[in-house]
Structure formats: structure tokens, C-alpha cells
Amino acid sequence: MGDASNLLRHSYQLVQQATAHDRTGNYQEALRLYLTSLEGFVSALKIEKNEKVRATLKQKMNEYMDRAETLKEIIEKRKGGIHSEPCCVNSNSDLVLPSVPTTSLSLPSVPNTLPGGVDYVVQPTAPIIETPYVPNVQQHHQQPKRGSAGGGAGQLVQSRRIEFGQTGCSYDSLFGQYLASATIYMIEDPYIRARHQIDNLIRLCELIVKRSNSQNSGRPIQVKLVTTSESTTQEDEVKLNFIMVSRVVIVNTKSMMKYNVSFDFEFITTSTIKDTSVITTNRGLTIKISRGLDMYYKPDSLVSIGGYNDDLRPIKHTINGYVKQ
Structure with a gap:
């Protein structure tokens, strides 16, 4: 477990950094760190032979992958349209900021111990963040239909x-x-x-x-x-x-x-x-x-x-x- 423990320690540190960036809305860097940490988890998974440890590790990997997928969607929507409602000024010249939904998403937590019971320094759990308003952008591309291996018209x-x-x-x-x-x-x-x-x-x-x-x-x-x-x-x-x-x-x-x-x-x-x-x-x-x-x-x-x-x-x-x- 020695080599796997070192990989996991480094990967969990990356997850902690990722959640910190996630909290502040730096989604590009958060996504990069989540994916980099997953590379370490994959390497550890190849080394680890204990099935209970592997099951725990896969569960955590799925959490991080799910969050990475969510961030990818947010980044893609930002790339394709307006990021938020424009700020405006009322008649009293007070700045009115764009509204933010109250719906919150829980980020994956960083465990206090490594899978398999290996002690590790206590890590804070990931914070609760609010997802910014991202409008849906209508796509006008014509999607190709799935092909047919058996021939088909054409x-x-x-x-x-x-x-x-x-x-x-x-x-x-x-x-x-x-x-x-x-x-x-x-x-x-x-x-x-x-x-x-x-x-x-x-x-x-x-x-x-x-x-x-x-x-x-x-x-x-x-x-x-x-x-x-x-x-x-x-x-x-x-x-x-x-x-x-x-x-x-x-x-x-x-x-x-x-x-x-x-x-x-x-x-x-x-x-x-x-x-x-x-x-x-x-x-x-x-x-x-x-x-x-x-x-x-x-x-x-x-x-x-x-x-x-x-x-x-x-x-x-x-x-x-x-x-x-």
C-alpha cells in the first residue's frame, strides 16, 4: 500500500485545492485540479489489490468525476453565451448587482483518512457553493444521425x-x-x-x-x-x-x-x-x-x-x- 498511499495523499491534496477554487468560482482551475487528482487515483487503483479499498476509492473517484462533469457543463455554457445578468444602476444611483439563485450544490468531501484505514492529516470538507446563473444557449447546429453499420439509405x-x-x-x-x-x-x-x-x-x-x-x-x-x-x-x-x-x-x-x-x-x-x-x-x-x-x-x-x-x-x-x- 506504500506506493498507493503516496499517490492518494497527493491526490487528496489536489482535491482540497480544487474545492477551494470551486468555492471562489475559479472553475477552470478547479476542473484542472479535479482531473489531475483523478489521474493519481487511477494509478493508485492499478496498484491496490484490496477489494474493499478499491471499492472505497472508486466511490470517491465517481464523486470527483461527477463534479468535474458539472464544471465542464458550466464552462461550456459560459463559452457559448452571456455569463450573467448585466449590472444596472437605479434612480438613486445605487449599484444593483445581478441576482444569484439560491440553489446550492454539494461538492465532494475530502476524507479524513485514506481508504484502508491509513491515517492522514485531517482535511476540511469541501464547502457548499452556489452555482451562478448561466442561461441556456440555443444551439442551431444540425446534429448528424447515428450511422448504420448494415448499410442504410444513401x-x-x-x-x-x-x-x-x-x-x-x-x-x-x-x-x-x-x-x-x-x-x-x-x-x-x-x-x-x-x-x-x-x-x-x-x-x-x-x-x-x-x-x-x-x-x-x-x-x-x-x-x-x-x-x-x-x-x-x-x-x-x-x-x-x-x-x-x-x-x-x-x-x-x-x-x-x-x-x-x-x-x-x-x-x-x-x-x-x-x-x-x-x-x-x-x-x-x-x-x-x-x-x-x-x-x-x-x-x-x-x-x-x-x-x-x-x-x-x-x-x-x-x-x-x-x-x-
Whole structure:
């Protein structure tokens, strides 16, 4: 438990700092600290073998993840509209401040002891804060419909069959041109769980940023992932990884301004999604990959040719289809 205890001590200190920023309305910094602390909790969870300790730790992680999700929503709404009612001055020249709702939200508490009964310095519980008024902003984007792995209506633009071991098949080479000029991208893939599968997702998001030209056009880009999990425990662990993906574009203000991308995700039952990756855009294009995003053979090592450049990595047998609705 030694290594896990050190990780947890540091993570709980970060949570305490996060709640302090949360109390003062510094939501960007609070979210960053919550997510950084969760990285430590994940590392501790991998080390800890005691199931009772793991259960307690997962419970606390869920609290912090829920609060992080709430802060993400507040930050997104602030980014999209007016932050509050404007101040005004009455006839007596007295300053009238905007009203604030009385509804309060409880922040997750910081425990006095570490999971497993390890003593730790007493930490104050997180304060009760009031959520500021954030108006709902009407979105006028046309959301793409979920694709169908079985075909569906639409005109087949191109179909490409790729054999075992073929190279020159990076995402950009295969379908990069079909990602251009859209602003909303829905990705369906049932297997975004392991580290290399999440890396594939990051590569696809990078390609979307590149092809959508969001960096130069200033247009906001929305990316949503629809995926599955085999259990609640696996869903919690994968959900945390997705929150870390969101962190790149939501928490880091400079990154958000630079790339102008938002990321969201949803878990659905395995019976409603096929073993095929489907990418749908609001330009009416659907890209279907029979093998899914996890189409490459594992390289011998990251320091070998093909370790980073997917055009040099052998591919598994797959069929790509491009459909225009």
C-alpha cells in the first residue's frame, strides 16, 4: 500500500485545492485540479489489490468525476453565451448587482483518512457553493444521425478493400478528405477501451482538427463518441480516460482557443452498435470501417518503423465505405 498511499495523499491534496477554487468560482482551475487528482487515483487503483479499498476509492473517484462533469457543463455554457445578468444602476444611483439563485450544490468531501484505514492529516470538507446563473444557449447546429453499420439509405461514393499487411493506410490516407469542412462529427465504435484504442481515437480527433481547419476558420467543432463497455467497472475506468481526452480541449484555455473543439461521449448497450466503426458528419457523409478504428497490427516496438507513422504500419483486412446521404 506504500506506493498507493503516496499517490492518494497527493491526490487528496489536489482535491482540497480544487474545492477551494470551486468555492471562489475559479472553475477552470478547479476542473484542472479535479482531473489531475483523478489521474493519481487511477494509478493508485492499478496498484491496490484490496477489494474493499478499491471499492472505497472508486466511490470517491465517481464523486470527483461527477463534479468535474458539472464544471465542464458550466464552462461550456459560459463559452457559448452571456455569463450573467448585466449590472444596472437605479434612480438613486445605487449599484444593483445581478441576482444569484439560491440553489446550492454539494461538492465532494475530502476524507479524513485514506481508504484502508491509513491515517492522514485531517482535511476540511469541501464547502457548499452556489452555482451562478448561466442561461441556456440555443444551439442551431444540425446534429448528424447515428450511422448504420448494415448499410442504410444513401449514395455509395467509394468502397475500398484493404488486404492483410497492406501499408499506406493512415486515417488521413483512407478517409481524411471526407472529413473536410464539417463542424459536427459523430464517431461510433464499440471498442475504445484499451490504451492503444484511445490513442487511435486521439489520432482521429487530431485528423478532424486538421481537416476541419478549425484552427484557422474559427468555427467551433463538436466531436461525440458513442461506444460500449462490458461492465459498470470497465465503463467507469474508460469514462475517466474520456474525461482526460476532454481535458485537452475544455480545461486548457489556450488549447481551447487554438483548436476550438469540444468532445463528448456516450455509452450504449452492445445490442445497438455493430462491430464496425461509423463516422458521421453534418455534411451528410458517413464513413464505415468494417474493422473499426483498431485496424492496425501492433508494431514490434514504439522505436521501430511504423511505431508512430500509421502509413508505415501494416493493416488488418478491412473494407471502407463512404456514403453520401
